[in-house]
Amino acid sequence: MDFAHCLPIWNKLTADQQEHILSVSEYRRVRAGTILHDGSPECMGLILVSSGQLRAYMLSEEGREVTICRFFERDICLFSASCVMPNMQFDIFISAEKDCELWIIPACLYKNLMNESLPVASYSCDLISHHFSELMWLMEQIMWKKFDERLAKFLLEESALENTPSLTITHDKIANHMGTAREVVTRMLRYFQNEGMVRLTRGSVEITDVKKLALLQGE
């Protein structure tokens, strides 16, 4: 996909801005498994995904990983551009989960665009708010309430009880069992699905990676 089709706000840029961003952005192909950013404060620029799939995650000292988010076709990843976000002092890792075609946009150029173009500023604002909300949710459910652990445990116990990896149960029912809201269950199940641990269909949850799910149960 060419740059213009990749960047969601391309049509909202002026001809000058389009020419400039195109002339300085760098096209790159990377293999699945490549680590693009390793938590160093180095500012590599923004990554625009033309094809493939990226994953941003945190890594604990004991090697546990928590996925912060994924980036697909036409998504832009700001986490690799610490200079665009003030006070970016955290360690985040970005890896290619599939073979990818990427565009690297220099951070200084993007920063300038944000300061002169309303569409770029609004778009970035939406992006960051979205990430912020996701992060708060993750923090709340995973780090704090350990809801991932509890849900993993529940699914594995149900599966053992019913003697099948494919549970016929609604999200509502699970929520009742666990004393939480349906939305929380649905969102965590989707997180599990993205991590390849379950497959969701209407009215059922199929466990596709028992081992990975069991690892979540904690000590």
Next chain:
Amino acid sequence: MDFAHCLPIWNKLTADQQEHILSVSEYRRVRAGTILHDGSPECMGLILVSSGQLRAYMLSEEGREVTICRFFERDICLFSASCVMPNMQFDIFISAEKDCELWIIPACLYKNLMNESLPVASYSCDLISHHFSELMWLMEQIMWKKFDERLAKFLLEESALENTPSLTITHDKIANHMGTAREVVTRMLRYFQNEGMVRLTRGSVEITDVKKLALLQGE
């Protein structure tokens, strides 16, 4: 302080925008201790602090609180305006730590401003990035590495050893002891200071609330 002096981007608004925001924003005085937002999804609007001090925090089921950030004079709090930030699905609490004078800006008006004014969009973008970075840091250090626990333990042990609440030690030395970077130590000590647990002066750390610090040590 009047509205115009409170809002950092006031001078970058058009006369029409100024008039509009002024006519719909609501002035409110609240006493220290008032809970302004209690984690409900209700969108009360943005809070602009004219005087006083607000605290935004998360509350666990066991009643443990983690301060996400504080808001002072001329700060704007977006967390109470879930409709401005997409997918805001987390429970955040906002309380007045001191007697406050506040302006409540309707969220829909602010949302419109963000879509039509570059200064408002840029300003909001910077705000949210800042909160995002802070949150990542908190998540990493507190939720994940339990660095708050470890630092609290270290300070209390040193204090017992030296038999004084006032430790003569540099952040560099603490960082060496704990196998981390000076910046991380400084930032966490400031977090402790904001929470009223220590007082920092050049070359020394004075423990001002042993009990609160001891509570951090965990089980």
